[in-house]
Amino acid sequence: EAGVAQSPRYKIIEKRQSVAFWCNPISGHATLYWYQQILGQGPKLLIQFQNNGVVDDSQLPKDRFSAERLKGVDSTLKIQPAKLEDSAVYLCASRTWGDITYGYTFGSGTRLTVV
């Protein structure tokens, strides 16, 4: 089966600019996650979707970050305006809701550098 697709692979922007990342999960996976991974740290969950509804966005900095999954398939994560500390890899993952027999599948991520 095809994996989780993310684009772009790399992005360099200046601080205060805006940026958007795109994720296409595995077909049929109802649950989608966005993680932020700062260099040297483990991934940190930003937001969790179940179909097109938000399940958990408690760690999403809502003053500058937003995410949507309008049709319950693809998702976009936006940062506006970006700060230097937003430099990180942004990972998207998906899985089937309630299925404990399979692990989460992660994409390769988008590496964001804010200068």
Place this chain on the structure above:
Amino acid sequence: DAKTTQPTSMDCAEGRAANLPCNHSTISGNEYVYWYRQIHSQGPQYIIHGLKNNETNEMASLIITEDRKSSTLILPHATLRDTAVYYCIVRGGNEKLTFGTGTRLTIIP
């Protein structure tokens, strides 16, 4: 979700078994132990998970102690491609994976 403790780094000789420990002393009865690994510049990759019985698949074995307060991931014949950061994660019913800082495993030729 229960917190996990792992060594920061480990080395293992190529061809030998790599044994990665994890402590999860506050784990509760319905929480699973998951292991993921992350090779440089890639997303985390699922390895194995278990509840209380030992588990084995084509990648690794997972040994969970009887009191479930610790576990060990075993890579039976480590290769250079197993060099990665390994994450031990305890997951409950909220469908979320909470990552720590993991163990950086280096396979030595």
